[in-house]
Amino acid sequence: MTEQIFGHIPGHPEGSCFDSREALSRAGVHRPRVAGISGLGQGGADSVVLAGGYEDWDDFGDEILYTGHGGRDPESKRQIGHQTLTRGNRALATNRLSGLPVRVTRGALLHSPYSPELGYRYDGLYQVEDYWRERGRSGFHVWRYRLRKMRDGASQGSMVVRTIYETEAGREVKALYQYGCQICRTCLTSSVGPYAEMIHIRPLAPPHNGPDTPDNILCLCPNHRLLFEVGAVAVAEDFTLIGHDGTLMVDFRHLLNKDHFRYRRMHYPIEPDTD
């Protein structure tokens, strides 16, 4: 197998056009001739092609909601089973934590306002900001990825791996716990004050559309925020922790909505099918 290249391919800048998957492959922009994701398993994905076919793609230009592969009938192309977090799907998920960039190429058959009129166009580097499992239109599980366009020059020097946000409601919840982690009780302190992070149990961003209210917010230390964020730690119906010893600490004034935990367990499963 040729060495995997992350980032732009020299000689094929953003905007380069290609007649066919064959040409795209020869140029090294997207090696596989059929698969939509280039990359296998733990090594990460270096490239994806958006070219129609799957049922659930949403293309907003700088943001793409990409659907993984698998579970389709090879004849009818209809979804006939669950997608698993294996092969390309697994590879693309790996980029979520490694921060490695993914080349995005759009094909003409995409039915998107951003697709080229003919052939294939290389549209630059994206990062995998998040991924989750959801019930596709067919009723079967599919894996979804939020790809976000990287800013120019980001591939060369330093690039953003994670961004921590905060809202007014989050500050309220953090104050309630005096910045202590609801999972491990740790409170990080510096000479000028304490630090904790908030997380929305059901994420705010579409398609999740969780509310920005205290019943959907936890106060966590950075380590447990990361683990909760990627589905390595979850919270059961009775607040028992999954993937971690003990129970979520909940202040009696903090009325959490259990539907949001249910939503997260479904979409960020702690033991996805990875083999």
Add this chain to the structure above:
Amino acid sequence: MTEQIFGHIPGHPEGSCFDSREALSRAGVHRPRVAGISGLGQGGADSVVLAGGYEDWDDFGDEILYTGHGGRDPESKRQIGHQTLTRGNRALATNRLSGLPVRVTRGALLHSPYSPELGYRYDGLYQVEDYWRERGRSGFHVWRYRLRKMRDGASQGSMVVRTIYETEAGREVKALYQYGCQICRTCLTSSVGPYAEMIHIRPLAPPHNGPDTPDNILCLCPNHRLLFEVGAVAVAEDFTLIGHDGTLMVDFRHLLNKDHFRYRRMHYPIEPDTD
């Protein structure tokens, strides 16, 4: 004392002009009539005025390197002692972790290309991205703050508290430690792989200008990265940890440059004068 308001003051949008500090104070945009920083201690700072006077300001428009107050002779206005991390200086440092926004007003006497021709102009909301101690032009310690302009609308909804960056050299160092924290050995893992964060011991951004090379990079878990970042944990000459039990774990192939640790201990002191 009137309640402290963080964010825009209703009726005085960005770009509003004021004749005098008196007018600025009455409008509530910057309450104190003399002090450059509005806010005391742990509550955080809600506003600063840039109006000339201190020796070490650098105004790049969307980024400002702001110098704290104190240590000046009231008559000559010359720096005659160290600045301490107290009063307004402490307040502004607190915003670094709380993420609370600071109103920035520029005065005409600033000698900056961004200053107004007359009076004072309110220039919108900034965040305190970092702060550190350095030797000012006078030879005395001053506290410096990196203020970064917030994007429109950020004050209403969710705002960025922290951004985690990564570079190629950082990925090398993380691989060397197999994503284990050099302080606590923790390795965060999810179903698709491990996660750790890099930090430049001497920061990359001007005025620090640290190199993006492995001898200036540590691999840390998110919690220890935060503590190291804000100067709550440091590393001594012999790799003993300061502010934490034990010793920094260093792989024999990882040749760290001790000058960078020295730089960080000077600029991010573990026990700044806070009273």
